[in-house]
Structures are given as C-alpha cells and as structure tokens.
Amino acid sequence: MELGPGAFHLPHYLSIEWQAALLAQCRALADGDVPAYVPVVRGGGRMHVRMLCLGRHWNAKTYQYEAARADFDGLAAPALPDDFRRLATAIAASVGMAIDPDLCILNYYDAEGRMGLHQDKDEGPASIAAGIPVVSVSLGDTARFLFGGLKRREPIEAIQLESGDAFVFGGPARLRYHGVSRITPHTAPTELGITGRFNLTFRQYDI
Ligand code: SIN
Ligand code: MN
Numbered sequence: 001m002e003l004g005p006g007a008f009h010l011p012h013y014l015s016i017e018w019q020a021a022l023l024a025q026c027r028a029l030a031d032g033d034v035p036a037y038v039p040v041v042r043g044g045g046r047m048h049v050r051m052l053c054l055g056r057h058w059n060a061k062t063y064q065y066e067a068a069r070a071d072f073d074g075l076a077a078p079a080l081p082d083d084f085r086r087l088a089t090a091i092a093a094s095v096g097m098a099i100d101p102d103l104c105i106l107n108y109y110d111a112e113g114r115m116g117l118h119q120d121k122d123e124g125p126a127s128i129a130a131g132i133p134v135v136s137v138s139l140g141d142t143a144r145f146l147f148g149g150l151k152r153r154e155p156i157e158a159i160q161l162e163s164g165d166a167f168v169f170g171g172p173a174r175l176r177y178h179g180v181s182r183i184t185p186h187t188a189p190t191e192l193g194i195t196g197r198f199n200l201t202f203r204q205y206d207i
Pocket of ligand 2: 201
C-alpha cells in the first residue's frame, strides 16, 4: 500500500510465529545487560518511550549518533543482530528499495506511550541524500501513526500500525514528518502476551 512516492504501509508483513520470535528477542534485549531506558531530551523533557539503540546509539541530548550511551550510562550500544538486519533488507526489497542497516532503534510504548512529530534526520548526510529508507516494524498494541509531509505544517494522515505491520519511507519520503499520537490498549494479538508496543526502526547511517 503506497501512501505517496517512497512511502509504503505493509500490513501483516510478519506471521504471528515470526512476531512471537521477534518479540522474544526484543524483550531479551530491552531487559538485557544494556537495558532500554527512558531518554531525557535536550530541553529536559523525558521521552514517552523506553529506548534501546542497536548498532549505534542515538544521543537524546545531542541528537547525534555515537558508539556508547554518553547521555545515559556510557555503555556501548549492543550489536545489531544479523537476523534483524536481514529482516529490514527484505522489507525494503519488497517495495523496491535497498538498505543495509547499521542501526536499529527499538522503542517500547506502554499505554501512555507516544512520540511527537519529528523527522528522522540524524543519520549520515549521504544516506539521507540518497533516500535510503527508514524501515519500521511494529509488535503488540496498535499505534496511531501520524504521517505528514516534508514541512511540519503540511497535512497529516493517521495510519493504524498493527502488530506485524511494516512501514517504509525512503526516496522522496525519507524526510517526511511522523510520530505516534496514541497506543490503543488491549489490541495486541493475545497469543503474543504483550501489553504495549515495540517498534523497531532500521536505518543506515553510513553508505
Ligand atoms: C519513530 O519515529 O522513531 C518511531 C515510530 C513508531 O513508533 O512507529
Ligand atoms: Mn522517527
């Protein structure tokens, strides 16, 4: 389902078995030796997600990528698992785009979780200029995903991202504004046994 040049919503991309396996990996990572945490951004506000960056860390104070979490505990970002990388590459390929991701931001949203409208523009300038996509995968409760234009004031569309859905924005859509306005509790597939939502966004910093 194309939402405009370079932007694709792929409902039910992952089978329920695949979702369960990926969810187990996400949980183990989020509660692992380098745990997910609630970042505090440069204005001093706490984000409304728990975040864990894999492959490269996004510093919430500087909005720059780095190897270790200087804005939190100084621990090195865990490696990006190979099967995560392959998943993102396959999703992008299914809509005719190419990515060899070197990082993933894993976010956990509880019932109050949300994310304000923003652009993903902290990756390498060559990567952004080339339109290498951001690839997103959702697990758990449904999110109301906001998808706007290249300027903050352009019209915004609301899309329900359900468990197992993928979303890709690259090429001319790479810098479109987006966010999450709400999570709808109790909408996750019961088989998954999850409260809340994980979202993975894969990006390629270096090209
Ligand atoms: C993000 O923009 O980084 C997250 C998007 C989402 O949770 O769907
Ligand atoms: Mn984003």
